[in-house]
Amino acid sequence: VKLDGIEFIQFLSQQNYKKLHNTSIFFHNFFSVRLLCKYLTRTMLVLKTETDLICMSNKLIINSTKGGALLKDREKASSKTVKHNNKQLVLSTVLHHGPLSRADISRITGLTRSTVSQIVNELIEEDLVEETSQKEESKGPGRRGILLKGNSQKFFVIGYDVGTLTSRVILLNINGRVVKKISFPTLRDKERLLNQIKEAIYKIIELSSKDIRFVRAIGMAFPGLVNDREGFVAFSPNLKSFFDVSIRNFLEQEFGVPVVIENNTKVMALAEKRFGKAKKASNIIVLNLGPGIGAGIVVNNELVRGKSSFAGEIGHIPVLDNGDMCSCGNRGCLESVASTKAIVRQYNKYSESKIDDLFNSEAVANRAKNGDEIALKVLKEAGKYIGKAIAICVNLFNPEMVVVSGGLSKSWDLIKQEIVDSYHQYVLKAPERDVEITVSNLGDELTAIGSAYLALNKVLYGMKSRP
Numbered sequence: 384v385k386l387d388g389i390e391f392i393q394f395l396s397q398q399n400y401k402k403l404h405n406t407s408i409f410f411h412n413f414f415s416v417r418l419l420c421k422y423l424t425r426t427m428l429v430l431k432t433e434t435d436l437i438c439m440s441n442k443l444i445i446n447s448t449k450g451g452a453l454l455k456d457r458e459k460a461s462s463k464t465v466k467h468n469n470k471q472l473v474l475s476t477v478l479h480h481g482p483l484s485r486a487d488i489s490r491i492t493g494l495t496r497s498t499v500s501q502i503v504n505e506l507i508e509e510d511l512v513e514e515t516s517q518k519e520e521s522k523g524p525g526r527r528g529i530l531l532k533g534n535s536q537k538f539f540v541i542g543y544d545v546g547t548l549t550s551r552v553i554l555l556n557i558n559g560r561v562v563k564k565i566s567f568p569t570l571r572d573k574e575r576l577l578n579q580i581k582e583a584i585y586k587i588i589e590l591s592s593k594d595i596r597f598v599r600a601i602g603m604a605f606p607g608l609v610n611d612r613e614g615f616v617a618f619s620p621n622l623k624s625f626f627d628v629s630i631r632n633f634l635e636q637e638f639g640v641p642v643v644i645e646n647n648t649k650v651m652a653l654a655e656k657r658f659g660k661a662k663k664a665s666n667i668i669v670l671n672l673g674p675g676i677g678a679g680i681v682v683n684n685e686l687v688r689g690k691s692s693f694a695g696e697i698g699h700i701p702v703l704d705n706g707d708m709c710s711c712g713n714r715g716c717l718e719s720v721a722s723t724k725a726i727v728r729q730y731n732k733y734s735e736s737k738i739d740d741l742f743n744s745e746a747v748a749n750r751a752k753n754g755d756e757i758a759l760k761v762l763k764e765a766g767k768y769i770g771k772a773i774a775i776c777v778n779l780f781n782p783e784m785v786v787v788s789g790g791l792s793k794s795w796d797l798i799k800q801e802i803v804d805s806y807h808q809y810v811l812k813a814p815e816r817d818v819e820i821t822v823s824n825l826g827d828e829l830t831a832i833g834s835a836y837l838a839l840n841k842v843l844y845g846m847k848s849r850p
């Protein structure tokens with residue numbers, strides 16, 4: 384059977400009391416099968432104790448060798464758990480397939496009409512679902528049902544991308560629509576930045592004329608070392624003095640709603656998996672080329688995190704023995720020769736007409752396009768190091784796809800040849816055959832949107848980005 388995560392939950396609920404033996408289910412767009420497994424066992428849609436659940440990259444095997452597979456054992460699950468499961472099922476069905484009538488929901492989920500009606504009433508009461516003014520199209524005689532969708536007026540989440548240069552904040556409604564967006568230069572100083580974050584959240588709510596009570600969660604993306612589990616930024620070299628900041632506590636105390644925090648490149652990788660070119664790939668590397676350089680690594684559909692979530696810091700692999708000082712304190716890191724900041728610094732070293740703003744690598748790219756040879760040379764030099772870094776990633780992780788994103792990806796056409804040439808020089812011939820190197824086609828707001836989705840999933844389904 385080929386299904387996505389939500390369809391699978393619906394499929395299970397239609398198989399009440401039935402047993403599945405040695406069944407393999409393939410998924411085409413659920414991010415993590417292991418995460419799905421955890422969700423299923425926790426909500427007792429599948430009882431792991433009596434079932435051998437084997438999770439593979441995009442496949443879930445239900446094995447019956449250990450005394451028979453048991454799916455959705457309603458008798459064993461407490462009535463409270465069943466009620467909770469059914470509610471989540473109805474909600475996710477409305478949000479993914481809505482607008483739907485109560486009859487549609489009953490047909491899709493396999494729940495009785497009266498159960499659906501009761502749950503829908505609760506969801507309306509809790510401002511999660513609303514009745515639309517539309518009615519379903521007539522399907523013969525009988526009353527036409529009122530259509531339901533997510534409550535677009537009373538349920539919002541904030542997605543916040545703290546960029547080194549620019550911060551972007553969006554307000555997303557429960558149906559996944561961006562209601563409001565703002566952007567502004569990031570303040571690179573701990574106290575001022577914390578204050579700016581707080582003020583920006585109040586501001587976007589005010590600008591959108593929404594009631595703050597209807598903002599249900601906040602998702603934050605930060606550059607640097609982010610511990611998502613403990614909710615703090617350990618170290619952000621490009622944000623001056625920003626280290627060991629318990630951003631989750633700070634915001635939860637201020638706004639009284641759940642806060643999810645994640646490294647920006649990891650959010651990009653999740654977003655590329657969900658909306659971008661890497662939708663169908665299970666093994667990808669997303670290379671974020673900005674003022675910092677990071678890699679979001681997905682292996683077998685799972686984000687590689689490491690013990691404290693700090694994996695992927697490719698910007699700090701050493702590429703030169705006696706190179707320039709890097710923002711991390713070491714010398715000769717990749718970031719010190721190929722970040723957008725390094726590009727401006729290199730350009731200023733050789734050119735007569737300096738660029739004042741160290742973060743403005745677009746100025747270098749524009750000069751290169753207008754025939755400035757120094758600008759072009761500096762960009763191409765950075766391209767060589769980036770190609771080398773991609774070769775290292777490919778040799779280590781054997782991905783299907785490398786997606787280049789971040790500020791420097793806008794100069795892709797200028798540096799592509801150098802990147803590809805140096806990549807070919809250093810990559811091993813066997814993994815090279817498997818990989819496609821491409822540039823992201825997702826816009827600047829993607830990290831903010833990805834953060835908002837992390838917040839939405841957390842508050843609606845209790846899911847975290849951590850599988």
Ligand SMILES: [Zn+2]
Nearest residue numbers: 699709711716
């Ligand atoms: Zn470094």
